[in-house]
Amino acid sequence: MTEKTEDKRELTLIDHLLELRTRLLRAVIAISIVVIALAPFARQLYSLLAEPLVRYLPEGSSMIAIDVASPFFAPFKLVLILGLLISMPAVIYQAWAFVAPGLYRHEQRLARPLLFASVLLFYAGCAFAYFAVFPVVFSFFTSMAPEGVAVMTDISRYLDFILTLFIAFGLAFQVPVATIVLVALGITTTDTLAKARGYVVVGAFLVAMLITPPDMISQTLLALPVLVLYELGIFMARVMVRRTQEASAASGKD
Secondary structure: HHHHHHHHHHHHHHHHHHHHHHHHHHHHHHHHHHHHHHHHHHHOOOOOOHHHHOOOOOOOOEEEOOOOOOOHHHHHHHHHHHHHHOOOHHHHHHHHHHHHHHHHHHHHHHHHHHHHHHHHHHHHHHHHHHHHHHHHHHHHHHOOOOOOOOOOOHHHHHHHHHHHHHHHHHHHOHHHHHHHHHHHOOOOHHHHHHOOOOHHHHHHHHHHHOOOOHHHHHHHHHHHEEEEEEEHHHHHHHHHHHHHHHHHHHHHHH
16 A cells, blocks of 8 residues: 555656656747747847947947957847747746646636736836836946047947846836735735835835946936835735735625
8 A cells, every 4th residue: 555655656746747847848949939030130139229329329439349259149149038038928837837736726816917917027127128227327328438438338248238137127027026925925914015115215225236237327217116116016915905805705794
């Protein structure tokens, strides 16, 4: 009897490992398809990404490639990152399909919209960085160059710079999701979060200082949306708590 139980558990573990391998393989395939589709347009995509800086470069200046292989590797690296970002919904779906069977029904109902919102908020953070932050930051940087200094940015360093900002803003825009999760798990309450606003203001600017370039403009442009999204998260958490209480009251009456 014991041997049968152990064999069954071992088989179950093997099944989980096979399922995990299948999900990982599908995620890699999804990323590969997007990368292959974008590869022929690597140079055009890099030019589009560089446009917020090129627009403000002084007349006669241009971007440069310091390393010999940079003209190839910089656009290729961009394609890899874009492939991961664009295929993120498919990757998250594969992760969800693997984890979901082990969750309770009420946990699934909470997790689905949060995962969807998390992806949208990450994209929104990247879009905010590209359309709102980059023009302000690059306009300020290029205008502050001392007289006689030619502003000519290396393409690899520029890519690393903007990828850092993309990740920073994408993660910062996850604040509403994190707030709702904390309240849903019972770790904190909406009243406690509301009372902690002062600490959040200081923390937002401190985190922005650590994960963004050392300038007040990008730090402020990151911290302010975080504060707005923090308030949005508190509001949505209150709506969730109220609906949960109403549902509990209705089931109690039945």
